[in-house]
Amino acid sequence: MQANKPHCIVVGVADRTGLDVKRDVENVVMDLVNSDAQFPRIGVFAVDDNLAKLYANSSRAEQV
Secondary structure, three states: OOOOOOOOOEEEOOOOHHHHHHHHHHHHHHHHHHHOOOOOOOEEEEEEHHHHHHHOHHHHHHHO
16 A cells, blocks of 8 residues: 555445455555555445446556
C-alpha cells in the first residue's frame, strides 16, 4: 500500500468472513496512519463480491 498509494481500498464481500477481512484491512490502514510512515487516511469499503468479478474481466484490469 505504501508503494502504490491507493485512493481507497475495496474488499469484495460474499459472507461474514469478508467483513472480518475488511476490519483487518482497516486496522492495518490505521496502524500505517498512526506510524511515522505519513500514510494518508484512506477509506476501506465493503462491496458485493460480483463487483470484483466485473473488474477482473474488464479491459482496465488487463492494463494493470
